[in-house]
Amino acid sequence: MSATSVQFAGNAATAAHFDNLLRLVNHKDETVNDAQHAQKERDRLIRLMRGARVRIPDLQATLGHWAQGVNPEIERLELDSQEALAKILHRPEDSGRLKKMNRSGVALFGASWWAYAPYEALLIATLLSIWLFVWDDESDSVEFSDLINDFERSCAFRRETMAYIEASMQKNRTFDLSTISTNPVVTNFRPVGETIAVHCNDRQIKTFLDELRFFITMSEEEQMYQMTPNIPTVEEYSNRRMGSSAVRVCLAITEYAFGITLPDEVMKDEDMENIWNETNIIISTTNDILSIKKEVAQDQVDTLVPLLADRLGSPQASIDCSSQIVEESVKRLDAASERLLARYAHDEKTRADLGKFIEGCQYACTANLNWSMVSGRYRLNLTTMKGGVWVTL
Numbered sequence: 001m002s003a004t005s006v007q008f009a010g011n012a013a014t015a016a017h018f019d020n021l022l023r024l025v026n027h028k029d030e031t032v033n034d035a036q037h038a039q040k041e042r043d044r045l046i047r048l049m050r051g052a053r054v055r056i057p058d059l060q061a062t063l064g065h066w067a068q069g070v071n072p073e074i075e076r077l078e079l080d081s082q083e084a085l086a087k088i089l090h091r092p093e094d095s096g097r098l099k100k101m102n103r104s105g106v107a108l109f110g111a112s113w114w115a116y117a118p119y120e121a122l123l124i125a126t127l128l129s130i131w132l133f134v135w136d137d138e139s140d141s142v143e144f145s146d147l148i149n150d151f152e153r154s155c156a157f158r159r160e161t162m163a164y165i166e167a168s169m170q171k172n173r174t175f176d177l178s179t180i181s182t183n184p185v186v187t188n189f190r191p192v193g194e195t196i197a198v199h200c201n202d203r204q205i206k207t208f209l210d211e212l213r214f215f216i217t218m219s220e221e222e223q224m225y226q227m228t229p230n231i232p233t234v235e236e237y238s239n240r241r242m243g244s245s246a247v248r249v250c251l252a253i254t255e256y257a258f259g260i261t262l263p264d265e266v267m268k269d270e271d272m273e274n275i276w277n278e279t280n281i282i283i284s285t286t287n288d289i290l291s292i293k294k295e296v297a298q299d300q301v302d303t304l305v306p307l308l309a310d311r312l313g314s315p316q317a318s319i320d321c322s323s324q325i326v327e328e329s330v331k332r333l334d335a336a337s338e339r340l341l342a343r344y345a346h347d348e349k350t351r352a353d354l355g356k357f358i359e360g361c362q363y364a365c366t367a368n369l370n371w372s373m374v375s376g377r378y379r380l381n382l383t384t385m386k387g388g389v390w391v392t393l
Contacts, residue, residue: 036229038228038229038231039229041231042229045310048306048309048314048315049292049296049301049306049309049315050296051392052315052392052393053390053391054292054315054390054391055319055388055390055391056289056319056323056388056390056391057323058385058386058389059326059385060369060370060384060385062326062330063330066363066365067363067366068115068367069115069116070111070112071111071112071114071116071117073111074107074111077107077122077126080126081106081107081110082102084127084188085102085134086098087184087188088130088188097137101133101134103376104133104375104376105374105375105377106126106130106133107126108374108375109126109129109367109368109371109375110125110129112363112367112371113129113364113367113368113371114126114257114258116258117258117259118259121256121259122257124192124195124196124253124256125250125256127188127191127192128253129250130188131189131192132215132246132249132250134185134188135186135189136246138185139154139157151223154220154223155220157183160183160186161216162212162213162216163180163181164181164190165209167180168189168190168193168194169193169196169197169205169208170197171197171198177190196208196253200255200256201261203264203267204252204261208249208252208253211248211249211251211252212249215244215248215249217243218241218242218243221240226302231301231307232307233307234304234307234308237302237304241288241304242277242281245283247279247280247284248276248280250364251276251361254357254360254361254364255357257360258357258360260353260356260357261353262350263350266340269340269343271336271337271340271343272340274333275336275340275358275361278330278333279361281329282329282330283368285322285325286368286369286372287368289305289323290369290372291303291372292319292393293380293393294377294378294379296393304322305319305322306318308322333361340354341358
């Protein structure tokens with residue numbers, strides 16, 4: 001099971017896709033007045049958000065009935081995570097970025113998301129998370145990216161990345177990967193790709209690659225919108241967010257991380273797809289809620305909370321609606337899980353492994369929330385959300 005297949009490189013569809021995005025970035029079909037009006041709308045939305053004081057409901061209570069915890073190997077993981085980050089961000093000019101990444105708590109992220117994975121799998125899963133964080137910042141970080149305002153170079157970076165990913169996962173490779181890329185932001189995917197290629201079956205590998213393509217393609221569309229004055233609709237944003245969040249990339253290695261292999265029919269089941277989708281919605285929406293302070297500070301309004309605030313009339317109404325989206329998604333995930341477990345109640349092993357997969361999705365949701373509260377990445381420094389949390393944007 002995977003996201004809708006997205007062709008990324010080396011064909012006419014890709015060329016057309018790239019040309020269309022480039023046309024939008026360059027505003028070739030817009031009049032000057034249209035572009036000025038769009039920019040005024042963006043500025044108006046920034047003013048609506050900035051300085052607003054909002055109450056974020058207790059999302060911990062919403063997820064309180066789900067599994068959560070921290071892998072006991074977190075101290076070992078912390079050392080290995082710092083070493084991995086130092087290898088990627090090794091240039092003198094990367095020192096500030098390295099400090100910021102170390103403060104973000106990537107080891108806690110990995111140890112909470114894959115709380116009972118054996119250490120080798122825990123490390124690989126965390127290395128994937130590190131790679132995703134660093135790679136994403138490379139093209140969209142206001143603070144660190146030199147590609148953020150250069151769409152053509154960014155697209156070349158993405159094509160180089162996908163070519164490297166695909167090559168690193170070839171089991172009988174006969175060429176040197178350095179002929180594709182020597183950029184450490186790209187090449188540090190190698191241990192992840194090679195491990196997944198060895199330890200996973202064809203279906204799992206295909207799913208992982210499909211989700212990586214989906215993530216990279218949606219990241220491209222996200223940058224395109226951010227480089228134009230046009231504001232996406234809530235629906236346009238939500239559709240691409242399901243890929244650019246990279247949640248599905250991480251879910252694709254759940255079987256590997258917990259040492260299970262579910263039957264193909266289970267992974268193709270409609271309720272399994274529902275579980276993936278609801279997990280994605282919960283994590284992506286939670287991130288949008290908890291990162292809003294950082295994003296408003298950076299004049300970013302192409303995210304769920306500002307877009308809903310524009311539609312509903314106030315930042316608080318948007319926060320309340322976003323929190324309700326999480327609550328309703330939790331209920332749908334619980335219902336899909338119950339149906340799927342009941343459907344395979346006759347098969348003891350499948351049901352047991354299915355229970356582990358579902359629990360892995362629950363850990364992903366609670367881990368993302370708990371990590372976001374304390375991570376320096378989102379500037380919240382919270383220890384609890386009991387009773388709700390007041391934030392000034």
